[in-house]
Amino acid sequence: MKPYKIDTLCVQAGYTPQTGESRIPPIVQSTTFFYGDTQTMADLFDLKREGFFYSRLANPTVDVLEKRVAALEGGVCAIGCASGMSALLLTAMTLCEAGDNIVTASEIYGGTFNLFSVTLAKFGIQARFFDADAPMEEIEKKIDDKTKFVFAETISNPSIVILDFDKLSTICKRHNVLLVVDNTLATPVLCRPLTLGADIVIHSTSKYFDGHAAALGGMIVDGGTFRYKNNARYPAFNAPDESYHGLVYADLPVAFGTKCRAQMMRDTGAIMSPQNAFLTYLGSDTLALRMERHCRNAEKVAAWLLSHPKIEWVRYATLPTDAHHALAQKYLPNGTGGMMSFGIRGDAKTCARFMESLQLATQETHVADARSCVLHPASSTHRQLTGSQLREAGIAPNLVRLSVGIENADDIIADLAQALDRI
Ligand SMILES: *Cc1c(COP(=O)(O)O)cnc(C)c1O
Numbered sequence: 001m002k003p004y005k006i007d008t009l010c011v012q013a014g015y016t017p018q019t020g021e022s023r024i025p026p027i028v029q030s031t032t033f034f035y036g037d038t039q040t041m042a043d044l045f046d047l048k049r050e051g052f053f054y055s056r057l058a059n060p061t062v063d064v065l066e067k068r069v070a071a072l073e074g075g076v077c078a079i080g081c082a083s084g085m086s087a088l089l090l091t092a093m094t095l096c097e098a099g100d101n102i103v104t105a106s107e108i109y110g111g112t113f114n115l116f117s118v119t120l121a122k123f124g125i126q127a128r129f130f131d132a133d134a135p136m137e138e139i140e141k142k143i144d145d146k147t148k149f150v151f152a153e154t155i156s157n158p159s160i161v162i163l164d165f166d167k168l169s170t171i172c173k174r175h176n177v178l179l180v181v182d183n184t185l186a187t188p189v190l191c192r193p194l195t196l197g198a199d200i201v202i203h204s205t206s207k208y209f210d211g212h213a214a215a216l217g218g219m220i221v222d223g224g225t226f227r228y229k230n231n232a233r234y235p236a237f238n239a240p241d242e243s244y245h246g247l248v249y250a251d252l253p254v255a256f257g258t259k260c261r262a263q264m265m266r267d268t269g270a271i272m273s274p275q276n277a278f279l280t281y282l283g284s285d286t287l288a289l290r291m292e293r294h295c296r297n298a299e300k301v302a303a304w305l306l307s308h309p310k311i312e313w314v315r316y317a318t319l320p321t322d323a324h325h326a327l328a329q330k331y332l333p334n335g336t337g338g339m340m341s342f343g344i345r346g347d348a349k350t351c352a353r354f355m356e357s358l359q360l361a362t363q364e365t366h367v368a369d370a371r372s373c374v375l376h377p378a379s380s381t382h383r384q385l386t387g388s389q390l391r392e393a394g395i396a397p398n399l400v401r402l403s404v405g406i407e408n409a410d411d412i413i414a415d416l417a418q419a420l421d422r423i
Pocket residue numbers: 083084085086109111112153157182184185204205206207216217218
């Protein structure tokens with residue numbers, strides 16, 4: 001597609017019908033695909049020809065959404081996954097094996113924290129955590145020759161820390177190691193990590209991409225510029241894959257994306273469903289419009305909360321008082337989305353009373369869709385963490401996460417005001 005602006009790409013990228021075909025992509029609800037001759041099938045299996053043969057690996061409806069997300073992020077390919085979590089798992093599996101490690105920011109999504117620190121540990125992959133605000137040397141000390149990627153979120157969920165791209169990409173380039181960035185809460189409308197030094201971008205499309213809380217999904221975007229060839233850090237990309245007729249991934253134009261799909265998607269089947277790809281495609285038509293509204297609403301709500309006597313602090317990086325304001329201005333000049341967190345003067349009980357008094361915003365595990373919602377992470381999503389793990393993840397006991405929707409900002413503020421009056 002032409003180098004259209006991001007809002008045009010949201011509506012147009014991914015699917016161009018031929019004469020007489022449906023204007024929007026069809027839901028290809030089929031596990032398998034017909035071929036009339038044996039050679040075509042053989043070529044597909046040898047990756048000599050592009051096409052679909054089994055929906056565990058690729059599907060035409062999922063393919064349309066993959067192309068759209070790849071265009072939005074500026075990557076060479078994208079891989080649709082069943083969820084954001086499976087996108088993270090597949091990324092780790094594509095890059096790591098037992099004995100390897102991941103160097104990751106501590107301020108990350110609770111599910112990602114569990115995956116990295118508990119589940120991957122069972123497979124012999126170690127997670128080494130660093131504080132997002134730590135100086136370069138401190139982060140660098142965690143990297144050794146078994147480090148397969150450095151990981152962080154553009155806007156961290158739920159602690160709302162803004163990623164210092166220059167710091168992490170400088171470290172990664174110096175050590176010739178991949179930078180993987182979860183861009184879920186920023187979306188490519190507000191930030192495009194591949195233009196800022198990231199090599200791979202992850203999305204939970206269950207959030208803003210879908211935007212309607214209708215479809216679970218994840219995406220892995222390969223930037224396609226990282227050199228794996230003869231890089232001693234990545235032997236698995238330079239040795240023949242015996243499970244794929246001796247293919248050497250480092251020799252291919254799209255090394256990571258091919259290994260991820262041909263090996264890991266094949267072995268796990270954690271692919272997005274055609275129905276969810278279709279719903280996410282529809283939702284993403286309005287992504288740019290919605291993000292603009294989320295940003296403007298959240299800016300008003302954050303400023304109002306900051307001036308309220310019952311609010312101890314507000315984390316929203318567009319606020320000039322925020323510790324990450326300068327980073328937000330540098331990397332997210334058009335806004336930081338609808339997600340914020342704030343501390344209520346009081347304890348967990350006060351937080352519960354406040355949230356139960358809300359009438360418009362609802363309590364949900366979900367965030368980042370059209371409707372405003374709240375959550376108390378310390379008693380829900382992050383309740384399995386210990387006190388010190390909570391502190392490391394930047395989650396205070398009185399932290400309330402607020403996902404500002406696209407309702408009228410005055411109605412959202414009035415709802416927060418009446419609930420704060422009750423505590
Ligand atoms: C929700 C979320 C995930 C996990 O995505 P699912 O689609 O729920 O599996 C990962 N990272 C971030 C930043 C998220 O907000």
